[in-house]
Amino acid sequence: MGAEELATALTPLLAAHFGDERLRIDAPRRLSGGASRETWSFDAVLAGGGLVPLVFRREIARGVEPFRQSDEGALLRAAAKAGVPVPAVVLDGELAGRPFLVMARVAGETIPRRILRDDGFAGARAELAAQCGAALAAIHTIPLDAVPALTREDPLPFWRAMLDGLGRPHPAFELAFTWLGARQPASVGDRTTVVHGDFRNGNLIVGPEGLRAVIDWELAHLGDPMEDLGWLCVKAWRFGAPSPVGGFGSREQLFDAYAAAAGTDVDPGVVHWWEVVGTLKWGIMCIAQATTHLSGATRSVELAAIGRRVCENEWDLLDLMGAR
């Protein structure tokens, strides 16, 4: 879709939404070339001259996501109601049979290396782990009946099927599946909540004061809430920085803030199990991204190079399992 097509499709919808026949779309800019979604930034210019900064996202093709973007609007609304900082949903529906979403554009930084290294974010880094703990506790209170499209995912069979489907066996991943299968915490399955599924540095909009919004909900599903805490601790999301939580904070900050907000203690052993699952999962996703390039679906030097990052996850898995 080009900028003109975007404006043609959205102008009447937004004009109706804002009750402003003279509304026009300005400064459209494509943000990412994702394989399964396209994202645009633009401004809605109102008759009085007011500017509304917005983001448009549309599904291009079915990816690995367990639910469709048409459900993301409902999820974002439910998350906002539960007190999670999220971009406000302006419009959602279908364009040419493909689900789309228009939401408020939240100002701030999402690039992990800037969040972790720029002086302007020093104050944010001190607060982020605790703010993430509180935001996760809020996500885990979203009523399940508000998001009927979400399905429960049994992690080990789900990721085993994904790996097998890619047809590139890895002995280190088999060791991890065996290790995880023998140590699955008894508590997994006791409590079923909404799980964001990709809550990590890179999917957080951050200002100098800290967390402003949690984005990229397309991997959301139902499951054990500790999955989100484990994923946030996966080494890849530290982007080379030493702190275990997203490169910006400590496990204690995260766990204490989560416990204070949720009213339930965090068992670090359970989070560790989920961190191992997360490391395995990111390793498998690296294979999947390289496959997206190799299959010709999206030719990209970036996707190709990610294939050679699989071994970083294998190394981390051996480390986490105490095998090196």
Add this chain to the structure above:
Amino acid sequence: MTEPHDAPSAAELVAAVREFLEGDVMEATDGRVRFHARVAANALSMVERELALGPGQRADHAAALASLGVADEAELAAAIRSGRLDDRLAEVTAVVRATVRAKLEVANPSYVRGA
């Protein structure tokens, strides 16, 4: 040792392209293209290391797999999954660790060195 080809060797050609990406291309670009130029240069660094280390790693890897009675990575993965090598877990883990280390020596050597 690259006969019948003339100099530069394959490795030297790759190095020349990498230096071009790191220099002229990155200086002349910004944003997404500059980022992808960096990714591309990094990929060529991997190729250079694989050209240098690959032959020795292939021999070591084949010997390690043979010691476990398997022919390739797929067969080792299947043996681990089936439990066939459960009584040799320490040996299996040592082989897997050595293999992953070899892959990192090509893909991202700083990762092995405790980065």
